[in-house]
Every structure is written in C-alpha cells, then in structure tokens.
Amino acid sequence: GDSVTQMEGPVTLSEEAFLTINCTYTATGYPSLFWYVQYPGEGLQLLLKATKADDKGSNKGFEATYRKETTSFHLEKGSVQVSDSAVYFCATEKLVFGKGMKLTVNP
Amino acid sequence: EAGVAQSPRYKIIEKRQSVAFWCNPISGHATLYWYQQILGQGPKLLIQFQNNGVVDDSQLPKDRFSAERLKGVDSTLKIQPAKLEDSAVYLCASSSHGPTYEQYFGPGTRLTVT
Numbered sequence: 008g009d010s011v012t013q014m015e016g017p018v019t020l021s022e023e024a025f026l027t028i029n030c031t032y033t034a035t036g037y038p039s040l041f042w043y044v045q046y047p048g049e050g051l052q053l054l055l056k057a058t059k060a061d062d063k064g065s066n067k068g069f070e071a072t073y074r075k076e077t078t079s080f081h082l083e084k085g086s087v088q089v090s091d092s093a094v095y096f097c098a099t100e101k102l103v104f105g106k107g108m109k110l111t112v113n114p
Numbered sequence: 115e116a117g118v119a120q121s122p123r124y125k126i127i128e129k130r131q132s133v134a135f136w137c138n139p140i141s142g143h144a145t146l147y148w149y150q151q152i153l154g155q156g157p158k159l160l161i162q163f164q165n166n167g168v169v170d171d172s173q174l175p176k177d178r179f180s181a182e183r184l185k186g187v188d189s190t191l192k193i194q195p196a197k198l199e200d201s202a203v204y205l206c207a208s209s210s211h212g213p214t215y216e217q218y219f220g221p222g223t224r225l226t227v228t
Contacts, residue, residue, distance in 0.1 A: 104156030
C-alpha cells in the first residue's frame, strides 16, 4: 500500500525565513497528493493539492510540485510568518498521511 | 456553510468500557471518513463510507470497533471494549465525492482510556 515519509520535526524558524518541508511517497500509479495544515486549536484543513505529475499546488504563499521522478511533494514558502506556526501533514489520495511536522515561527 | 460536527469533544473512560462518537458531515457530502490520530502521528484511516455503504474498512479493528452511517448522513463510531492503546483523537471528515476531493475535518474527539 501507499506510504508517506515526512522530514522529522519540530522545526523553529525566524519570521521571513525560507521553509522547506520534505515529503516523499511510495504508491501504485500516480495518486493525487495533498498538504494539510493544523493550526493551534483548530481542525485539519487542506492547504494545497496536486492531481498529476508536474502539477504545482499553491495557496497562502506555499507551493509544492508533484515530482514523479523523485516521488516527492516538498512544501516550500519563501518567507514564513508567525501565523504559519502549525503542524503540516503530507498525504496521498489513498488517505495515507505522514506523521506531521510541527513548525514554530518566532518574530 | 456549517462544518463537520463531532461530539463529544472529550471523553475519559476506563479500559473495558464502551464508548461511542457521533459525526454529522457537511450537508450533501457523500463520503465520510473516520480517522484515529495517536499523539505525535498522522491520522490513520479507520473506515470510509460512500453514502451509507462501506468503501474501505481494512484498518478497522473489527473485534472491538464498529461504525455505521445511517441514511447516508450522520455516523457513529463505537469501541467496545476499550483498551489503553485506543487513547487518541478520533477525527471525522467528509468530502463531496471521493478522496481526490478536499476533505473537511471536524474538531475531533479526544479519548483517554485509563
């Protein structure tokens, strides 16, 4: 079955720093890929998704490109804000989630 | 539109007791999911319903867990008897169609088994 591997956390960054959260997957075929985010005290919500190879998902300044060659879907943001502090989960359409990575952004 | 509703928000029980969780999905959403999220891990799918039929329950511990979705709307998840390792947050989510569509998650029920 599918599996998802995310980089280990937690991670602490200063405001305006560059963010990369690595995500690699194993799957049969080319499933849709998702990034979900959980802000403190809130439920999980979709951040972005990509439905096929080379697609780029983007939302709120975050981007992730579906790379079938490297089976990766890394999340990036050029300049993080304090409000980006949250736990980020990578997932496949087979409903397999990574362990999540907690990000804290300090002013 | 109203989001996914879950109750209760918190529950503490002793091992070997039974417990039930309730979920009301977003109106019109055909697909409903129950997940178990243990502290420090990602959500793990327990069961997926399409309308009132089960699509996937391969990871549901059927000797103690059961779930139903009456009339393709509300759903209940039951644990009987509970074990210490069932302590987790139980998440309900719904989507308009299948898993390639955005899932909307409820706030979850935090279960503590003592």
